[in-house]
Amino acid sequence: MNGSPQLLKEFKLRSTPSRKAILNFFLKKNYALAHADIEKGIASHFDRVTVYRTLKTFLDKGLIHKVLDDEGALKYALCTEACTITGHHHDHVHFKCVRCGQTNCLNVEVPQIKLPKGYQAGEINLLIQGVCSNCG
Amino acid sequence: MNGSPQLLKEFKLRSTPSRKAILNFFLKKNYALAHADIEKGIASHFDRVTVYRTLKTFLDKGLIHKVLDDEGALKYALCTEACTITGHHHDHVHFKCVRCGQTNCLNVEVPQIKLPKGYQAGEINLLIQGVCSNCG
DNA sequence: CTGTGTGCAAACACTTTGCAGGTGT
DNA sequence: ACACCTGCAAAGTGTTTGCACACAG
Helix, strand or coil, X not given: CCCHHHHHHHCCCCCCHHHHHHHHHHHHCCCCEEXXXXXXXXXXXXXXXXXXXXXXXXXXXXXXXXXXXXXXXXXXXXXXXXXXXXXXXXXEEEEEECCCCCEEEEEEECCCCCCCCCCEEEXXXXXXXXXXXXXX | CCCHHHHHHHCCCCCCXXXXXXXXXXXXXXXXXXXXXXXXXXXXXXXXXXXXXXXXXXXXXXXXXXXXXCCCCCXXXXXXXXXXXXXXXXXXEXXXXXXXXXXXXXXXXXXXXXXXXXXXXXXEEEEEEEECCCCC
């Protein structure tokens, strides 16, 4: 359950306490997390700023990806094995439960969407809000 | 090109300068707008707070709907005729151009997505980022 | 040892709330 | 006349930046 040092090494990042802790937190909770969730959720205290910077670093290096949210606050989720440094595959569905508030990455692919002439699709984000299987 | 008073009346809102101006701005620009776009884009000056409250009012009454964005700042777009006070139909695709930054509502429906057992879908938001027909 | 990460302080940006006065119907 | 809108001020929240020190490699 604690593969964070290896993972950090794999992504060419130094192994520091805050990074290990935050990465472990992502590994433990397997749903999308906002900055605030992380700051509150980790036992040992880290500076707000450190959390922000660590998230940004992870984002740059491709360990995590953004998850859209309709409340303005960005969330982040761990990339799966499908994501490498070279290419990202986040074309899966994110589901936000309106009861418990958790946002999960569903293992459902986003269907092909045909766009009007002239449009080139790049990154796709699909957020479905509803009631999850736990709360249903 | 100036149907805002009627529209306001239709949604049981008082016709005030700020509301008319903001609604007209939405009518003129037919893409998704963030709060900042509105504040900068309108000739006559309105207080930040007024813009926030007007947007919230429009949102409550169903004139506009939220559009997700990956930069943390929420955007809003006019509801189409399909949206009434009783029911909303925002299950269309939003397209954000990475070149010009504009977010448009495409007239493309979000395909049916089959969710894992126990999940009930409510609101759906689909944001595609790429290059639009103007910038391509 | 060297370059990078961390914490602290402060600045900055975004959004909400309270209140007094003005405006639409 | 009355309820609701608006502007101002201020507070609350989220995020970024600068700098000195500490730490990983």
